[in-house]
Amino acid sequence: MSTVAMASYPLRDTWTMIWRQLKHMQRYLNLTIQLALIPILFLLLFVYVFGGTLGDGLGGGSGGRDAYVNYVVPGILMMMVTAGNTGTAVSVSMDMTEGIVARFKTMAIARVSVLTGHVVGSLIQAVLGLVLVIGVALLVGFRPNATAVEWLAAFGVLVMISFALTWLCVALGMVAKSLETASNYPQPLIFLPFLGSGFVPTDSMPSWLRVFAEHQPFTPFMETIRGLLLGTGIGSSAILSVAWSAAIALGGYLWAKKLFNRQA
Amino acid sequence: MTNTLYQPAITVTGLRKSFGDNLVLDGINLTVHQGTIFALLGPNGAGKTTMVQILSTLISSDAGDVTVAGHDLACEPDAIRAAIGVTGQFSAVDKILTGEENLRLMAALNHLDREEGRRRVAELLERFDLVEAAKKPVQTYSGGMQRRLDLAMTLVGKPRVIFLDEPTTGLDPRSRRGMWQIIRELVAGGVTVFLTTQYLDEADELAGRIALLDHGRIVAEGTPDELKRLIPGGHISLRFADAGALNTAARVLGTTSRDDEALTLQVPGDSGVTALRELLARLDEWSIEVAELSVHTPDLDDVFLTLTGRTDDTQKETVR
Numbered sequence: 001m002s003t004v005a006m007a008s009y010p011l012r013d014t015w016t017m018i019w020r021q022l023k024h025m026q027r028y029l030n031l032t033i034q035l036a037l038i039p040i041l042f043l044l045l046f047v048y049v050f051g052g053t054l055g056d057g058l059g060g061g062s063g064g065r066d067a068y069v070n071y072v073v074p075g076i077l078m079m080m081v082t083a084g085n086t087g088t089a090v091s092v093s094m095d096m097t098e099g100i101v102a103r104f105k106t107m108a109i110a111r112v113s114v115l116t117g118h119v120v121g122s123l124i125q126a127v128l129g130l131v132l133v134i135g136v137a138l139l140v141g142f143r144p145n146a147t148a149v150e151w152l153a154a155f156g157v158l159v160m161i162s163f164a165l166t167w168l169c170v171a172l173g174m175v176a177k178s179l180e181t182a183s184n185y186p187q188p189l190i191f192l193p194f195l196g197s198g199f200v201p202t203d204s205m206p207s208w209l210r211v212f213a214e215h216q217p218f219t220p221f222m223e224t225i226r227g228l229l230l231g232t233g234i235g236s237s238a239i240l241s242v243a244w245s246a247a248i249a250l251g252g253y254l255w256a257k258k259l260f261n262r263q264a
Numbered sequence: 265m266t267n268t269l270y271q272p273a274i275t276v277t278g279l280r281k282s283f284g285d286n287l288v289l290d291g292i293n294l295t296v297h298q299g300t301i302f303a304l305l306g307p308n309g310a311g312k313t314t315m316v317q318i319l320s321t322l323i324s325s326d327a328g329d330v331t332v333a334g335h336d337l338a339c340e341p342d343a344i345r346a347a348i349g350v351t352g353q354f355s356a357v358d359k360i361l362t363g364e365e366n367l368r369l370m371a372a373l374n375h376l377d378r379e380e381g382r383r384r385v386a387e388l389l390e391r392f393d394l395v396e397a398a399k400k401p402v403q404t405y406s407g408g409m410q411r412r413l414d415l416a417m418t419l420v421g422k423p424r425v426i427f428l429d430e431p432t433t434g435l436d437p438r439s440r441r442g443m444w445q446i447i448r449e450l451v452a453g454g455v456t457v458f459l460t461t462q463y464l465d466e467a468d469e470l471a472g473r474i475a476l477l478d479h480g481r482i483v484a485e486g487t488p489d490e491l492k493r494l495i496p497g498g499h500i501s502l503r504f505a506d507a508g509a510l511n512t513a514a515r516v517l518g519t520t521s522r523d524d525e526a527l528t529l530q531v532p533g534d535s536g537v538t539a540l541r542e543l544l545a546r547l548d549e550w551s552i553e554v555a556e557l558s559v560h561t562p563d564l565d566d567v568f569l570t571l572t573g574r575t576d577d578t579q580k581e582t583v584r
């Protein structure tokens with residue numbers, strides 16, 4: 001009699017957890033906007049303060065501020081992605097300290113749906129933030145030459161990268177013992193666009209830094225987006241982006257799952 | 265199908281658990297019958313919460329066999345999860361959501377269909393006196409309201425076995441009584457309740473059977489009355505008007521402890537009605553006038569203090 005109702009509903013559970021995250025976002029709408037604030041401030045800073053000089057150093061074309069806006073936007077978009085992920089780590093960490101997760105664990109549900117809910121919620125948040133940042137970028141003179149398909153592809157790449165980094169940050173949120181550490185762990189990610197081709201071309205860097213800059217994942221990420229939106233050469237960046245994303249997503253997922261099932 | 269009715273709701277055999285070098289549960293055996301309230305009573309750090317965490321599939325044990333709702337813990341944890349409800353010591357509610365949203369979340373996670381879910385949520389809001397607060401975020405709720413919501417969430421899935429880990433810790437006396445009433449109603453509906461508490465009156469008030477947990481071992485188990493009988497201390501105290509009556513009574517009643525100054529006698533033993541009637545009959549037979557009579561029944565406090573080794577001296581005094 002009792003064993004009849006043992007069917008599992010992973011899709012329904014996942015949807016329920018996404019619903020929960022959407023409700024959270026609705027209550028904390030400010031947070032989404034706040035997360036977009038730092039990338040937008042950096043955009044303004046780099047365009048209006050440094051842009052004139054940095055643009056001249058890009059070489060080729062007209063140079064100056066106008067050229068720099070176009071150059072820096074992919075880096076700023078990556079900052080938005082990573083800033084959103086900091087929010088993910090904090091909200092996961094907050095959740096784990098509450099008794100509600102213990103309740104979920106004692107229910108006959110698809111366990112990983114708790115985490116999937118966080119990931120999907122974060123993706124939605126990231127997309128909103130990206131739209132906001134792109135809007136501001138267009139206002140300050142960002143002039144991409146992308147077709148609709150290229151725009152779509154660029155967004156696809158951004159979502160793919162977000163997805164991968166979010167799984168990593170879900171794990172970071174769980175490994176953190178407190179809210180502060182949860183918000184600190186993902187911080188290095190925010191600086192990776194600087195140590196890549198996000199703000200200046202890597203060939204202007206000293207050789208030791210250049211080696212790192214050219215081999216870290218954010219450089220192919222940004223080169224792919226730059227290529228799709230502005231028509232610069234993509235080369236092997238696209239395939240590298242997919243490979244890096246897959247590796248980070250899988251690693252993050254497995255790590256997060258292991259941490260979640262770990263004993264109290 | 266019929267024999268599941270007679271299966272115990274919970275059986276535990278030889279359960280052990282340690283965290284590192286710290287042995288928390290040291291060979292626990294117990295049986296909880298369906299439709300009863302079982303109280304696990306013990307001081308802080310006795311291992312009560314660990315016990316609940318193991319029985320509710322949250323953490324695994326090191327050794328021992330456990331069945332809950334007829335399912336083996338090691339083989340069918342998901343079947344157990346489908347049959348149980350857990351309300352922990354720390355509120356397991358989503359504080360950002362409203363009360364109603366919390367209940368809807370539980371309805372969805374219990375895979376109720378839309379109509380049934382809605383009905384169940386409305387019914388529970390009503391029953392737990394949360395209708396007015398339903399649309400407010402849980403953050404704004406009082407402790408008592410959060411605890412009620414917590415239990416309401418546990419009940420959405422109509423669990424057959426409910427674990428309540430210190431359900432009234434931190435509640436004011438009124439909310440506490442309210443919680444007791446709710447727990448009694450649950451059991452009247454056929455649910456089995458496994459309760460942990462550090463309050464003796466709570467165990468005494470609610471539970472059909474009580475196990476005393478101390479340092480990871482069960483030091484005593486039985487009905488509240490059986491436990492009270494485990495320790496000496498039940499006695500009838502008689503005070504007399506003069507030394508003559510005291511002397512006569514002492515002779516008639518035999519081995520009793522007497523206090524010549526206070527003119528009192530203490531008759532140890534069972535303080536049940538029958539024993540009392542016999543005692544009065546004998547006094548009557550010898551025409552001994554009693555000025556005052558009082559009955560001292562040991563309460564669970566006495567049991568608790570005696571069995572957990574934290575006996576206090578005043579208690580020994582009256583026993584002797």
